Amino acid sequence: MADVAVLGMGNMGAAVARALLADGRSVLVWNRTATRCEPLANEGAEVAPTPTSAILGAPVVIASVLDYRALKNAMADQLDLTERTVINLTWGTTDEARELAELVSTRGGRYVEGGVLCRPEAIGHPEGDILYSGPTGSIEEVRSLLASLGPIHYVGSDLAQANALALALGSIFYASVLSFLEAVAYADRLGISADVMAPLVRIPLGLAGSTIDASVDQIERQDFIGSEASNAVHSAALASVAQAFTAADIEHRLTDAVSSYFDSAAQLGLSHLEVGALLRIMSRTAAEFNAT
Incomplete structure (x- = not known):
């Protein structure tokens, strides 16, 4: 045996x-x-x-x-x-x-x-x-x-x-990779190669890590008022990203999907809070979404 x-x-x-x-x-x-x-x-x-x-x-x-x-x-x-x-x-x-x-x-x-x-x-x-x-x-x-x-x-x-947990963490993996590819497509339009951008990816990923840590603390306390950046600020920054991608005539479905969350935050009066408050949107059921 x-x-x-x-x-x-x-x-x-x-x-x-x-x-x-x-x-x-x-x-x-x-x-x-x-x-x-x-x-x-x-x-x-x-x-x-x-x-x-x-x-x-x-x-x-x-x-x-x-x-x-x-x-x-x-x-x-x-x-x-x-x-x-x-x-x-x-x-x-x-x-x-x-x-x-x-x-x-x-x-x-x-x-x-x-x-x-x-x-x-x-x-x-x-x-x-x-x-x-x-x-x-x-x-x-x-x-x-x-x-x-x-x-x-x-x-x-x-x-x-x-x-x-594997499914949950897998969603982070796929979103990260596809976000990188959208960024590569945009940079390529401007003549910037993927190998130039790749070493710099650690910068936004590191920022994402610290934002995740802050969000976990806010979720545990159920207090989403902070001193970093409000959802309104994130929404404006992301709008600039989407505008640039559109001008470059590239597909940016993931960016649009992320933007839709911030649009919902504005509709629900969450723009003054920090990004962790978006969990309230994601935790809603399909029926709750359809009711709004």
Whole structure:
């Protein structure tokens, strides 16, 4: 029996398998398209012909497949998972995480939810950040194995918490990258190359970090009157950004979306407050939005 089975040989699953092999683990791999396993076989992994043989071939199963449906399909057989731990690194909704945890539990297994917050090449290194949630006992059973993948960020016993946090933090990632690309498109119109701007990105990101810290404090105190910049000031600055992007004839959908929040703040009388007060807008339900 192998030490661990890895389901899914996409970029992330292959990186997980390689990190485990590099740490001296015996690894069993499976992928729906068998040829994706060949590079790992050449590096010392054993290839399982079916997902069932992979799951039954190791006490620990790490899943890195496309989505929860693909993982449930891989576990379609009524397998006895007693004494097995399933570590799920697949993204999906919190409801899907809880449903899968229940499925594993009813079959006698332990379940650990994971949320990957790094690029595949970071797995096995200090930058290989992965969030984990689940019963502390289940985490401790596989702690040394998880350490092979990178830092262990344990976020709580609620099985869906790693999923929820990964989704929340993922939204920050995508917004940041797309905001950068909008900025690159604008700078390019002015003859400024991306490699000139990239080193300077740390400046607004650092400012965003300090603004986030201030917003957290304001949210905890529910006091959004501060001495930095009001939403009216932010709105005016963002209007200048949007005007410049429009003049340069580039797509700027993300900038427009951000501007819409400040427009709502003005309509709701929040312009004199600081940016953390926009949480009141984002926390409203769809029905509340439609009612305004």
